[in-house]
Amino acid sequence: MFFYGVVRYRYFVAPMLRDAKARHRIARAFWRGERHKFMLPKASLWQVEFFRRQFGSTDSLIATLRLKRKDVGKSTLQLVEEFGLAAVLQTLDAHTEVKQLPIGDLCTSRTEPDKALLPAGQCRFYLRLPKLVLRKLAWLGVRFKRRPTQFQLAGITNRIPTGQRPLSQSRHPFGVNLFGYAQGEIGIGEDVRLLALALKSQAIPFCIVNVKPGDNVSQKDKSVDQWIVDEPRYAINIFCTTGIEQVRYACERGLDLFEGRYNIGYWPWELPDWPASCTHAFSMVDEIWGISHYTANAYRRAQCPVYAMPLSVTIDSVASMGRKDFGLPEEDYLFIFSFDFNSTLVRKNPVAVIQAFQRAFPNSAGGKVGLVLKASHVNAGNRAWKRIKPLIEADHRIHLIDTTLRRPEVLALYQCCDCYVSMHRAEGFGRGLAEALMLDLQLIATGFSGNLDFCTEKRVGLVRYRRRDVRRLEYFHADGQSWADPDIDHAAELMQKIYTHPRPIEPKAFDFSPATAGTRYAQRLNEIKHQLDLTGARPC
Numbered sequence: 001m002f003f004y005g006v007v008r009y010r011y012f013v014a015p016m017l018r019d020a021k022a023r024h025r026i027a028r029a030f031w032r033g034e035r036h037k038f039m040l041p042k043a044s045l046w047q048v049e050f051f052r053r054q055f056g057s058t059d060s061l062i063a064t065l066r067l068k069r070k071d072v073g074k075s076t077l078q079l080v081e082e083f084g085l086a087a088v089l090q091t092l093d094a095h096t097e098v099k100q101l102p103i104g105d106l107c108t109s110r111t112e113p114d115k116a117l118l119p120a121g122q123c124r125f126y127l128r129l130p131k132l133v134l135r136k137l138a139w140l141g142v143r144f145k146r147r148p149t150q151f152q153l154a155g156i157t158n159r160i161p162t163g164q165r166p167l168s169q170s171r172h173p174f175g176v177n178l179f180g181y182a183q184g185e186i187g188i189g190e191d192v193r194l195l196a197l198a199l200k201s202q203a204i205p206f207c208i209v210n211v212k213p214g215d216n217v218s219q220k221d222k223s224v225d226q227w228i229v230d231e232p233r234y235a236i237n238i239f240c241t242t243g244i245e246q247v248r249y250a251c252e253r254g255l256d257l258f259e260g261r262y263n264i265g266y267w268p269w270e271l272p273d274w275p276a277s278c279t280h281a282f283s284m285v286d287e288i289w290g291i292s293h294y295t296a297n298a299y300r301r302a303q304c305p306v307y308a309m310p311l312s313v314t315i316d317s318v319a320s321m322g323r324k325d326f327g328l329p330e331e332d333y334l335f336i337f338s339f340d341f342n343s344t345l346v347r348k349n350p351v352a353v354i355q356a357f358q359r360a361f362p363n364s365a366g367g368k369v370g371l372v373l374k375a376s377h378v379n380a381g382n383r384a385w386k387r388i389k390p391l392i393e394a395d396h397r398i399h400l401i402d403t404t405l406r407r408p409e410v411l412a413l414y415q416c417c418d419c420y421v422s423m424h425r426a427e428g429f430g431r432g433l434a435e436a437l438m439l440d441l442q443l444i445a446t447g448f449s450g451n452l453d454f455c456t457e458k459r460v461g462l463v464r465y466r467r468r469d470v471r472r473l474e475y476f477h478a479d480g481q482s483w484a485d486p487d488i489d490h491a492a493e494l495m496q497k498i499y500t501h502p503r504p505i506e507p508k509a510f511d512f513s514p515a516t517a518g519t520r521y522a523q524r525l526n527e528i529k530h531q532l533d534l535t536g537a538r539p540c
Helices: 002-009 013-018 020-037 045-054 058-065 076-083 086-093 131-144 150-157 187-201 243-253 276-284 293-298 350-360 383-393 407-415 431-438 488-500 514-532
Strands: 176-180 206-210 236-239 262-267 287-290 306-308 333-340 369-376 398-401 419-422 442-446 460-463 465-469 482-486
Touching: 020 058, 020 076, 045 086, 058 076, 076 086, 176 187, 187 206, 187 431, 187 514, 243 262, 243 276, 262 276, 287 293, 293 306, 333 350, 333 407, 350 369, 350 383, 350 419, 350 488, 369 407, 383 398, 407 431, 419 431, 419 488, 431 442, 442 488, 460 488, 482 488
Parallel strands: 176 206, 176 236, 236 262, 262 287, 287 306, 333 369, 333 419, 369 398, 419 442, 442 460
Antiparallel strands: 465 482
16 A cells, blocks of 8 residues: 555655655555555455454444545445445455565654755745744645655665565466566567567467556557466566566555566666665565666666566568658658657657757758657656757757657658667667667667667767766656766767768677577576476466
8 A cells, every 4th residue: 555655646755654644544545445446456365464453343444444524324334335345354354364464564664753844945925924834834845845865765665674585396387477568559568578479489388467557658559469368377477567666566466476486577777776765676576687788787786686688679560651651851861769758858868869960960051851759658748848849849850750659650760760869868778779770770879878788880879978967856766876968069970970971781780589589588487497396388
């Protein structure tokens, strides 16, 4: 319920840790029926056990959930039916026994009292208020406006036990349960889909448990629907989500999915270090696969084994579309950059691409050259976008495509262009860059982070950069992190050179095929099979 409050209601972590009322509101809403609105599964055994210890009876639990005004005149049985608690309370009354609560005493932790703090940017209005009101404003400011640093959060989360489980023989057959956004039209969704193809190429049994992303992500990719199941079948779990999302998923679904299985976190991550406040996620897995060597290094403090397992990339399905279909000029040399708002504009850094393009090719200089920007999941109210949009509208050579395109159409759009440009501050892998190389485009990219695994060809222009600290609120878990600040002048110089003298297309230096990636996966999975002494199984 703690993580439910973070994810569903966007409560800050600090108020929940410090304020029992906030925790109570979340728990009460959760058990009054909110969980059904989000199609969460039945209560886990450890939750029922907590009810038994805490309340002991149905009447005691319902009395805690009852609202004086809203539930006046309603009997206990009526509320049980309304809240959908019949199955839970049946188990409660049966006094089901389980081993222990896995969450420990996290929700009852205490911290020092908050210090009085006036809201930032105070003015004469505040100074005219009575001291009692000022104190109240300060209290609200601390609880609902301030965000704790990652290191303050780590002081709480580091209390969670993170010891590794001893390996034991599994009762499940050999094979892999893939957890991920199988239908999500986002990069991390493509990760799980291509992992499925890689396992298929090696005849490794697998199935997919679809995890639904937020409502702001389109979920129309049906390419792997044939392998989607409701429940895991095999002895090995691979989670193609972030470690943070895996913890949230465990809180929603319970630990039954993890117990008796070997758990692998195939976690994408963009920053150089895994956040100190999230090290408890390491206890959810037996080993971690990094999507690049850069990402694997971010998990270096984990107590479990960490392996670099670069992703596979395919361009098998490209729509039969040309420049005319996208409204692009037929004769111009076109640079292109694709970005998703869900990946944040600060990290993807499209404004730097625009600035480099305009420095390389001033509007007054003439020449048939253009820049294509493919934006996905656009949020028109985004502050950064409001600053970028006028730059696009003021230059007729910049072509914005913000309509929803299926992946074959996106690949066709890339193929219509000449050079892909990425001025990213950090990439865990860089799927768009890899796709551009496979489509034989020229490539200009920041010489930093996960894309360095494959940006080794002569046709790749690596942009110089300086490291700078990630500012607070620029990105998730920014405290103590750094990333690249790419050199716009150098990028402009590379754009000019590639425009006038395109670099030769040579045989691919990196093999992105699912079969090659599958060989790496199969080798490690068979080692795990040997460790666990598993039996064989037929593919699902």
